[in-house]
Amino acid sequence: MAKIIAGVSSSHVPAIGAAIDNKQTEEPYWKRVFSGFEKSKEWMAQAKPDVVILIYNDHASAFSVEMVPTFALGCAAEFPPADEGWGPRPVPVVKGHPQLAAHIAQSVILDEFDITVVNKMEVDHGLTVPMNLLFGSPKEWPCPVIPVAVNVVLYPPPTGHRCFMLGRAIRKAVESYPEDLRVVVFGTGGMSHQISGPRAGLINSKFDKAFLDNFTKDPKKLTRIPHLEYMREAGAEGIEMVMWLVMRGALEDKVDEVYRFYTVPASNTAVGHIILEPHSRAKKKSAGKAKKPAGKMKRAAARAKTAVRRSR
Numbered sequence: 001m002a003k004i005i006a007g008v009s010s011s012h013v014p015a016i017g018a019a020i021d022n023k024q025t026e027e028p029y030w031k032r033v034f035s036g037f038e039k040s041k042e043w044m045a046q047a048k049p050d051v052v053i054l055i056y057n058d059h060a061s062a063f064s065v066e067m068v069p070t071f072a073l074g075c076a077a078e079f080p081p082a083d084e085g086w087g088p089r090p091v092p093v094v095k096g097h098p099q100l101a102a103h104i105a106q107s108v109i110l111d112e113f114d115i116t117v118v119n120k121m122e123v124d125h126g127l128t129v130p131m132n133l134l135f136g137s138p139k140e141w142p143c144p145v146i147p148v149a150v151n152v153v154l155y156p157p158p159t160g161h162r163c164f165m166l167g168r169a170i171r172k173a174v175e176s177y178p179e180d181l182r183v184v185v186f187g188t189g190g191m192s193h194q195i196s197g198p199r200a201g202l203i204n205s206k207f208d209k210a211f212l213d214n215f216t217k218d219p220k221k222l223t224r225i226p227h228l229e230y231m232r233e234a235g236a237e238g239i240e241m242v243m244w245l246v247m248r249g250a251l252e253d254k255v256d257e258v259y260r261f262y263t264v265p266a267s268n269t270a271v272g273h274i275i276l277e278p279h280s281r282a283k284k285k286s287a288g289k290a291k292k293p294a295g296k297m298k299r300a301a302a303r304a305k306t307a308v309r310r311s312r
């Protein structure tokens, strides 16, 4: 059966993508940001997921304001990078996983979670920037990606609680998929930022850090944050943080924080990043480690027996 092996949350600041595309990652301003993801890339290279389910928001690239689904599931075989005004980003076309995506659609919709099925869609920086941060800049992305777009650009966005419950429904769907797939769920967006109006440039590190703390240990507390509180404390665009709660809902209640990174600013945004693994997975890992010496000893004993027989 498929299983969710980890959750990754990350900001998806468009200027990070521009810094990559314009080869500015070694400049001191950007190095501070990118250095925070070096360990994450190593972790991802070890994790080697078979599929990524990536929660993000479309920034009027695939959906204009004429039609904005609250939740949209990418079921296509591929998703080309969108032209966001200066040509598509020079990143690989994202390959989808139509079979798992169709299964998720069936499972969540029959579970009374009405998601919009999207069979043709371009993806913007909301998806491609976190892919770069975790996988670098390869010629081809190393695994298929199922995009899940959440509306946080047009009022009313979904509540944090609804996002969390979508994560739960996605987990149920993944865990009922018969193929043995190792799945990593990304929750992207945020953290605190406001890009226009008198409060443009707002960053609230205290709010962000408290969010990160509770994200690991008490996510249900976060599901009760009303939209107005996000607006007031984290800025107008801080509402993107509800998307992290989809990822958190997709994990079991008890998780282990593998890694965390926070820095300000990147462009006019706070950058937050966290990697969580289900606690049950950590227990299995340590049980496996504990068994290894016994296995090694058995193999060593077998080798010794063979050596004795040969010497006879």
Ligand SMILES: [Fe+2]
Pocket: 012, 057, 059, 126, 189, 190, 240
């Ligand atoms: Fe965004």
